[in-house]
Amino acid sequence: MKEQRFTVYLRRHCHLCEQMLQALQPWCQGYGLALELLDVDEDPVLAARFGERVPVLAQGDDTVCEFYLDETALTRRLDVERIGGELRGAGTYDRIYAIVRRIPAGKVATYGQIAAMEGRATARMVGYAMAALPGGSDVPWQRVINARGEVSERAGGGGTRRQRDRLEAEGVYFDARGHVDFSRAGWEGPDPAWLVHQGFQGAPRPGGVAGRAVAPDLRRRRL
DNA sequence: GTTGTGACCCATA
DNA sequence: CTATGGGCCACAA
Numbered sequence: 001m002k003e004q005r006f007t008v009y010l011r012r013h014c015h016l017c018e019q020m021l022q023a024l025q026p027w028c029q030g031y032g033l034a035l036e037l038l039d040v041d042e043d044p045v046l047a048a049r050f051g052e053r054v055p056v057l058a059q060g061d062d063t064v065c066e067f068y069l070d071e072t073a074l075t076r077r078l079d080v081e082r083i084g085g086e087l088r089g090a091g092t093y094d095r096i097y098a099i100v101r102r103i104p105a106g107k108v109a110t111y112g113q114i115a116a117m118e119g120r121a122t123a124r125m126v127g128y129a130m131a132a133l134p135g136g137s138d139v140p141w142q143r144v145i146n147a148r149g150e151v152s153e154r155a156g157g158g159g160t161r162r163q164r165d166r167l168e169a170e171g172v173y174f175d176a177r178g179h180v181d182f183s184r185a186g187w188e189g190p191d192p193a194w195l196v197h198q199g200f201q202g203a204p205r206p207g208g209v210a211g212r213a214v215a216p217d218l219r220r221r222r223l
Numbered sequence: 224g225t226t227g228t229g230a231c232c233c234a235t236a
Numbered sequence: 237c238t239a240t241g242g243g244c245c246a247c248a249a
Binding site: 225226227228229231232233234235236 | 238239240241242243244245246247248249
Binding site for chain 2: 112122125131144152155160163
């Protein structure tokens with residue numbers, strides 16, 4: 001397994017720098033990243049290049065992120081071969097499908113929830129992945145709904161009805177406005193150990209927040 | 224290489 | 237409650 005080299009440009013007594021190194025710790029252990037730490041104050045060229053803009057995480061000449069660890073950006077940079085479990089080297093859609101397959105009958109998850117677990121997808125991409133499924137797939141696509149608790153509308157129209165019918169056949173209840181109550185039917189996520197083994201992000205907080213049983217799409221959050 | 228195609232989500236107003 | 241605009245990107249042809 002080849003290691004992946006990254007460079008952190010930093011300076012001493014820098015709070016953000018220490019914070020980024022700490023955030024990188026589990027990535028080094030889990031994915032075998034090799035970090036090169038460069039103190040920009042020890043090299044006038046680097047000091048001129050970065051000024052106050054540290055820390056910077058870089059891969060070769062490419063900047064991955066500045067100031068805070070952007071885990072999404074880092075994930076994109078990682079060699080997919082490094083991801084463990086049966087999903088080693090799998091494409092994003094296959095990784096999404098693998099998570100969706102674990103939603104039990106009678107439960108639902110949101111696009112954003114799946115995306116947050118997958119780690120590098122967006123909610124929208126989860127929707128794209130569902131749309132790309134061939135007929136007769138073993139992926140229980142009907143169990144993925146939007147963040148408002150509704151079955152999403154789509155161009156065709158018939159698919160929407162079919163999704164609701166399948167969910168109701170599994171015992172999922174829709175209220176008069178066509179909404180699912182996440183506190184009753186919301187999926188809390190797969191076995192955390194399975195997620196970790198597959199190299200996914202952790203599950204959103206189980207149980208959820210009042211009024212929203214699942215975590216929103218965490219990707220968009222900026223620190 | 225390029226382009227077209229999609230089942231989203233959130234913050235506002 | 238609804239409407240709208242911006243942010244998004246993998247995949248197949």
